[in-house]
Structure formats: C-alpha cells, structure tokens
Amino acid sequence: MAPPGSEQQPMKRKMPGGPLNPVPEYRSIPEMLQASTSLYKDKPFLVEKSPDGIWTKLTYSEFSSTVDILAKALIGISERPVVGLTGSNSVEWATVFMATLRAGGIIVPIDKELPAAEIHTILHYTGASILFYDAQMPQDLQTSIHSKQIRGFQMRSQSKSGNSLESLLEAGVASNAAFPLVNGGDDIALISYTSGTMGAAKGVMLSHRNILSDLRQMLQAVALVHDEVFLSVLPMHHMYECVCGFLCPLCHGCTIYFCRGLRHVAEDLADTRATVILGVPLLWENMYRRIQGGIAARKGGMLKFRIGLAAASIAEMLGDRDARRKVFSPLHEKLGGRARFLISGGAGIDAAVVAGFRKMGMEMLQRYGLTECSPIVAVNRDTANRTGSVGPPLSEMQIRIENPDESGIGEIVVKGPNVMIGYHNAPEATAEVLSRDGWFHTGDFGYLDRDGFLFVTGRKKNVIVAKNGKNVYPEELEAKLCKSGLIQECMVFGKESELKGEEIWVIAFPNRDRLIEMAERQGKSLSEEFALDVVRREIASLNSSQAIYKRISNFILRETELPKTTAKKIKRTSTLREAGLGPVHSHKVISK
Known part of the structure; x- marks a missing residue:
C-alpha cells in the first residue's frame, strides 16, 4: 500500500531475480517521515535500552512530534540551519538528524571518534553554526566549541542546562515558528566528511533526491516486509547505516533497536529477535569463526555438522525451502530465531564466510557502495544471490567497466540519480571523479559477469x-x-x-x-x-x-x-x- 500523497516510481530496467518491488516516491525526506507517521502512527519505531536494562520504545507518532518540536527550536536559532551532529546511535541522534531537515537545513553527521581539532575543521568547512554532541564527548571539545561562536547542545544530558537538548526542546514547545517549505529534490540534505584532515577532507554533498532514489532502488531490489526488526550496530554517521539502517526502516514502517555495542551484538540479537542486521566483514567473519570454533570444540561436533549439511542439502533438493533453518535451529535460536537477512558491506568479505552462513540457513546479502553514491550501487537480492558477487547494479544505475584488462577487470564507473552533487567547495576534486555528464569514477576495480552481477576485486589505489x-x-x-x-x-x-x-x-x-x-x-x-x-x-x-x-x-x-x-x-x-x-x-x- 502506498502512503497518501505519494507516487509509484516506474521501474527503469529489469534486474536478475524477477520483478522489482513497488516502492513509493518522495520529493523530500521530511515528506517521507510524514507519510510513514500517517501510516504507522502507534507502531514502535525506535527502541533503546535504558540504564536500568529495560527496552524503551518510541512510536512513529511520538518521534515525529519530537522532530517537529526540535525543528521549531532550530528555526528560532537560524534560518535554514547547518547542523553538526556527533555521538553514539540513539533516539536523540535520529531526532536531531530529522529535525534539521524538517527545519529546511543541512545535516553534517560527524564521526564521534575524531579528535576535537578534526571536528572543528569539519564545522569550519561546512559553515555549521550548531553542534549536537554526546555528554561523553571530551571536555576540551565542549569548551572550545563555545569559544568559536558555535552553539553547542549536549544530547542525553543529566540536567536541563541552557546548552542541553532538553532545554532546546522546551524552547521548541513554546515556539510559534512556521515550518519552511522543504522542496527537497536537488537541494542539499547532507554533507558527509570521511576525514577531517586539513586539506585532504572531502565533504560529499548529497541531495534529498540522491538519498531517496538510492533508498527507493534498494527497497525495489530486496523484499522487506513492514514488520522487519532492524538491529542498529554500525555508527549512524556512516552513510551505510544512516540510509540502509535508519532511513530504510523509517520509509518501510519497520522497527529499529539500538545495539549497545559490538561486544553485545549476539546478546542483543537474541534479546530483540531482530530480522535484519547490517554489518561489515570484520563483524561477520568474527561471528562465523566463533560459530565454527564452538562446533569444533564439542565432541563429534564437526562430524555432526557435516551430517547436518548433507541432510539439509537433500531435504532442500526435495523441495523443503526451510530445511537449513530447521536443521540448524539451535544456532538460529541463539541469534533470536528470526534473522532473515544478514547484510554485509563496507569492504570485501571472504566468499567462504558468505557461503558458510548460507549453508546454515542464514541469508547473507553482500552489497557494494560508496558515500558518493548515497551509498548503494549494487546489492544481491533475496531472489538472486550470487556468492562472491556484490549483486547486480540497482535498477536506475548505469555501470561500465573502464579500460578492462584481458580478464575483463577495470575501473567501475557508475551513473544514476543517487550519485552525489559533488564535493563541498571543491570543484577541482569533484571534476577528478565526476564527469560533466554524470559518470562517477569509483576508484574500485571489478568486472561484470554475463548475467550482470558485479564483482569487486579491490581499490584502484591499492x-x-x-x-x-x-x-x-x-x-x-x-x-x-x-x-x-x-x-x-x-x-x-x-x-x-x-x-x-x-x-x-x-x-x-x-x-x-x-x-x-x-x-x-x-x-x-x-x-x-x-x-x-x-x-x-x-x-x-x-x-x-x-x-x-x-x-x-x-x-x-x-x-x-x-x-x-x-x-x-x-x-x-x-x-x-x-x-x-x-x-x-x-x-x-x-x-x-
């Protein structure tokens, strides 16, 4: 069912794996939030664990209401604000992100692990006049922010001091500010800096259209249901988690649980019974090694495992599509029992690990992307998953392999509505990678097989x-x-x-x-x-x-x-x- 006021995006081309899923099209990210709120109202959207160990839920309506209140407060500070945001994954982080866009501003997500000097550099480059940060941020950063005429607001503060998010929300409740018209489209929504190093920093400018087109194409390719439960593990300042692990479930009416940290992944998976988890190769490879190590440590474990694999293969050939989940059900239960998709991105992953998870009945989808592409370029589908490949290009993406060698390997060059506007205030750097007619040079080497699946072999500079x-x-x-x-x-x-x-x-x-x-x-x-x-x-x-x-x-x-x-x-x-x-x-x- 399409949300009120939305249009169905026509399919651009076929992808391996059958028909694409119908997905609504939006002009701006705030418009998407309003549509999801009208559809899913009292459904839990964001869930995080309180200090006393209780999972607390925020519904779509509650989230949208808080976003509106904070947006009014931001409008009172600056018209079309440019807002820096650094901190751990949290309800507050998500609220600031969306409120900035609702206020017609530009959000600048920043890695919380960066030194204070690099955070300052990013704020300087973007012209941000407001910064939201965690209470855990170093004191030198908090002190120096105020000395540089930047309004700093502390998230998850224990008090309602003048520089806390809570005090700003109180100001928003009392505000009569009118919301600006957010046209979206090619207006800049976000600037993402992968590094704050002076001179080398490149701020990727992404428009509402860039992000929403990537989101739409991804949902066309992977058949998510509205009752999916996401476990948010990766940092939300990274576009992979921001778009795929935050905006994607928001668009589709899903629920997000915030993981307490990498060492809690297995425990939180079991506790939340998540169905979708986004991770990087290091996470999945370590998890796979622990699973294999646990099997090997048991008496006769590897023999029983091989027998289980054989039995599952036979049952699968006889038509039992859930055979692997049944055979390895004890393992699935340890991970919550409902995991449908393990999604890997950020770097190449050992094909044997992907194959290993799939043999145990866990569908792992490998994808490929870059921040400059909002970020997804290609993804394996649940109906067309080729181990070793990062999947076919998204439905509206054009792709070519430039200067291929005798093996067909060359630089991956792409074009599509999700390719960035350019690098912020860096026209020369932009021209080096983005042609006038919209082709982006990824800097990655790879090849396409005869069925159109993309294989990435490595970074050009490496x-x-x-x-x-x-x-x-x-x-x-x-x-x-x-x-x-x-x-x-x-x-x-x-x-x-x-x-x-x-x-x-x-x-x-x-x-x-x-x-x-x-x-x-x-x-x-x-x-x-x-x-x-x-x-x-x-x-x-x-x-x-x-x-x-x-x-x-x-x-x-x-x-x-x-x-x-x-x-x-x-x-x-x-x-x-x-x-x-x-x-x-x-x-x-x-x-x-």
Missing part, C-alpha cells in the same frame, strides 16, 4: 603492479591469508625494490588464541619465534598456490590489531606509518 605488468589485488591475498584463522587480520601492500620492481609485502596480526592452542599441543610456549614460524609457513603455503608474480616476498609481524575506522575498515596509511613505511610529507622553508 593495486600492486608486478614487474611483468600484471595487477595484483591486495584484498584477494588478504582474504586467502586469513582463511585458516591463524592470521586474524593482515594488510598486503606493494614496496618498491630497485631490482625487482614493486614487491609484495604483508603486515600480519596473528590469532593469539589459535597460536596458544597450537603451541600447547606441541608442548611449547608462545614466543615471537613460534609466531614468526607459523606466519612464515602460512605465507609459504599461500605462495605455493599462487602465480609467481602474486607471491609475497616479505612480512612484518604485528603485535596489536591493525588501526581501523569506526566502520571497521583498516586504515592502510596509518598501518604503514606505524610500521615505519608510510609517506612523510615535508615542505621547504623559504629563506629571506
């Missing part, structure tokens, strides 16, 4: 060019090295050599628990030499199965996890710098 001129994709070798579980995580990179051109090196962080088990079985104690020997043999084993130009020549053993972003992507430059291999930029001093 590619290692072997001496014979062939490309080596670090992500491929990284996935293979981590497959045994002895290496917990690693980063493959190229290092210039005078004699051999670009050599392949790897920085490896071993799985300490696995190494301790191995050492104890051999009557040894864990030492650096033991760890070096294990990693050396793992690399040698991989090399024996690779073409000569793909073989790793050197490795560095790391004693701690690799540095990562809040979206759990490895910080490649930081990793190299910590190993003493990163680039150092110097500047000449001009003498008078």
